[in-house]
Amino acid sequence: MKLPIYMDYQATTPVDPRVLDAMLPYFKGEFGNAASRSHPFGWQAEKAVDTAREEIASLIGASPKEIVFTSGSTEAINLAMKGVADMYGAKGKHIVTCESEHKAVLDTAKHLEKEGFEVTYLAPDITGRVTAEAVAEALREDTILVALMWANNEVGTLNPVREIGALCRERGVLFFTDATQAVGKIPVDVEADNIDMLCLSAHKIYGPKGVGCLYVRRRKPRVRLVAQMDGGGHERGMRSGTLNVPGIAGLGKACAICEEELTEEMEREIRLRDLLEEKVTSRLDHVHFNGNREHRLPGCLNLSFPYVEGESLLMGISDVAVSSGSACTSASLEPSHVLRAMAVGDELAHSSIRFGIGRNTTEEEIEHCANQVVEVVKRLRELSPLYEMVLEGIDLSTVNWAGGH
Amino acid sequence: MAYSDKVLDHYNKPRNVGSLDKAKSTVGTGVVGAPECGDVMKLQIEIEGDRIVDAKFKTFGCGSAIASSSLATEWVKGKTLDEALEIRNTQIVQELSLPPVKIHCSVLAEDAIKAAIADVKTKRESDLKKESA
Numbered sequence: 048m049k050l051p052i053y054m055d056y057q058a059t060t061p062v063d064p065r066v067l068d069a070m071l072p073y074f075k076g077e078f079g080n081a082a083s084r085s086h087p088f089g090w091q092a093e094k095a096v097d098t099a100r101e102e103i104a105s106l107i108g109a110s111p112k113e114i115v116f117t118s119g120s121t122e123a124i125n126l127a128m129k130g131v132a133d134m135y136g137a138k139g140k141h142i143v144t145c146e147s148e149h150k151a152v153l154d155t156a157k158h159l160e161k162e163g164f165e166v167t168y169l170a171p172d173i174t175g176r177v178t179a180e181a182v183a184e185a186l187r188e189d190t191i192l193v194a195l196m197w198a199n200n201e202v203g204t205l206n207p208v209r210e211i212g213a214l215c216r217e218r219g220v221l222f223f224t225d226a227t228q229a230v231g232k233i234p235v236d237v238e239a240d241n242i243d244m245l246c247l248s249a250h251k252i253y254g255p256k257g258v259g260c261l262y263v264r265r266r267k268p269r270v271r272l273v274a275q276m277d278g279g280g281h282e283r284g285m286r287s288g289t290l291n292v293p294g295i296a297g298l299g300k301a302c303a304i305c306e307e308e309l310t311e312e313m314e315r316e317i318r319l320r321d322l323l324e325e326k327v328t329s330r331l332d333h334v335h336f337n338g339n340r341e342h343r344l345p346g347c348l349n350l351s352f353p354y355v356e357g358e359s360l361l362m363g364i365s366d367v368a369v370s371s372g373s374a375c376t377s378a379s380l381e382p383s384h385v386l387r388a389m390a391v392g393d394e395l396a397h398s399s400i401r402f403g404i405g406r407n408t409t410e411e412e413i414e415h416c417a418n419q420v421v422e423v424v425k426r427l428r429e430l431s432p433l434y435e436m437v438l439e440g441i442d443l444s445t446v447n448w449a450g451g452h
Numbered sequence: 453m454a455y456s457d458k459v460l461d462h463y464n465k466p467r468n469v470g471s472l473d474k475a476k477s478t479v480g481t482g483v484v485g486a487p488e489c490g491d492v493m494k495l496q497i498e499i500e501g502d503r504i505v506d507a508k509f510k511t512f513g514c515g516s517a518i519a520s521s522s523l524a525t526e527w528v529k530g531k532t533l534d535e536a537l538e539i540r541n542t543q544i545v546q547e548l549s550l551p552p553v554k555i556h557c558s559v560l561a562e563d564a565i566k567a568a569i570a571d572v573k574t575k576r577e578s579d580l581k582k583e584s585a
């Protein structure tokens with residue numbers, strides 16, 4: 048087993064060697080510009096792009112013509128939300144989203160607010176989920192867009208996308224879902240799931256960084272977007288700029304592999320994820336699960352270890368690369384906005400760790416990770432004035448804390 | 453974030469972890485921070501006359517907060533109360549090579565020292581009053 052162990056698969060994933068092999072030709076001999084129509088170099092590149100478009104479309108149940116390549120999910124999110132706002136702004140100025148979305152969605156929504164749009168930020172429930180009923184209540188006559196993620200990147204909770212999509216369809220509102228963490232990890236079908244727009248990113252599914260796409264529905268309803276990048280009119284005018292052919296070839300291959308291995312990989316990751324939880328919780332008291340037990344990603348486990356601060360925990364579990372919802376480190380001193388929105392309590396947020404399980408995770412790694420977590424939590428609790436108080440029977444919520452920041 | 457060797461050393465081998473009997477009249481206890489903020493530091497000192505003869509800490513907080521409080525207990529031991537009051541967070545920052553985002557962890561340690569000293573002084577004064585009464 049190689050140390051450190053990578054368990055941060057929601058942050059990014061390694062490029063699968065099969066993906067790399069699919070990309071290499073387009074760095075070498077087949078370096079053409081996919082927009083060059085007059086020679087074989089261009090034709091080869093165009094063929095690679097077309098193949099990738101088919102592979103991506105196949106994974107999400109779309110048609111290849113509905114795929115618009117971007118530099119990743121952040122750009123696709125900007126294009127979807129701003130593109131819809133610019134196109135349909137005359138029809139209505141109201142947008143619905145959620146407090147626990149990725150910053151790319153939240154900051155784009157803030158930007159649109161400055162331009163005169165009104166945004167409703169729904170609060171997720173304590174498991175991180177938004178219900179279709181909550182969306183229904185938020186919809187107004189002038190709502191033009193609902194933007195809700197499929198799978199949350201911090202806690203792995205899945206939204207009831209199919210129901211929300213059906214509701215939006217019925218009410219004539221466009222539905223965009225940030226599926227960056229969902230595509231390739233769970234079944235996704237833009238037809239059955241009633242999706243109008245969806246973004247995905249290659250680096251989350253064992254492809255390269257800096258490439259992704261936006262799915263834009265062409266029929267029933269036909270979604271029209273105002274381009275956010277001016278230039279040569281690539282991607283049917285929706286996203287100008289010479290296509291990143293090697294990246295796109297890699298994204299296509301990454302999708303093809305995910306499609307082929309989806310069911311098997313889901314089962315494997317669920318087994319490892321549950322094994323990790325079992326190995327940790329059986330040996331430690333006071334461990335808190337963050338997320339939704341029923342509706343969740345296979346490869347994500349978010350746990351809080353009360354009375355131990357997340358960053359000191361990360362420092363201790365130095366053999367394992369994971370991430371924490373505690374952000375006492377950052378300039379803001381604010382814990383994760385996702386755990387905040389879920390209202391799990393700042394104390395739990397400060398002690399949370401996200402374990403990401405992926406294609407290369409082994410049982411041996413899970414064992415090692417669990418052992419180190421248990422050992423470090425025990426050691427830090429010995430050091431914790433809070434744990435000491437709890438053992439003395441003091442209710443921490445009744446303590447009058449002097450001078451927090 | 454990369455930690456300095458000194459922070460790592462205190463984190464891995466914290467000095468003077470534990471608790472003193474807070475009921476004792478010669479023990480001063482300072483608790484600063486709040487769990488919602490992600491940091492709570494408890495620092496205790498025991499005095500003989502004017503001199504600090506023992507110090508203990510427990511900290512809920514990041515590695516730099518743990519290191520700052522561990523270092524603080526080392527530094528106060530053997531000092532008089534007045535000398536201990538001279539300890540500045542900037543000295544802790546320098547000793548541990550803390551980056552700017554970690555300065556508040558050292559501030560917390562300075563505050564904890566001050567709180568513990570204030571506590572033991574209050575106890576001493578009320579003892580004196582009792583004696584003279």
Ligand SMILES: Cc1ncc(COP(=O)(O)O)c(C=O)c1O
Pocket residue numbers: 057058118119120121122149151196198199200225227228247248249259
């Ligand atoms: C849910 C979610 N949305 C958007 C993004 C941004 O994706 P990208 O890195 O492709 O811009 C990420 C990843 O950081 C994510 O997890």
Ligand code: FES
Pocket residue numbers: 375376490491513514515516517553554556557
């Ligand atoms: S205690 Fe807040 S960053 Fe150190």
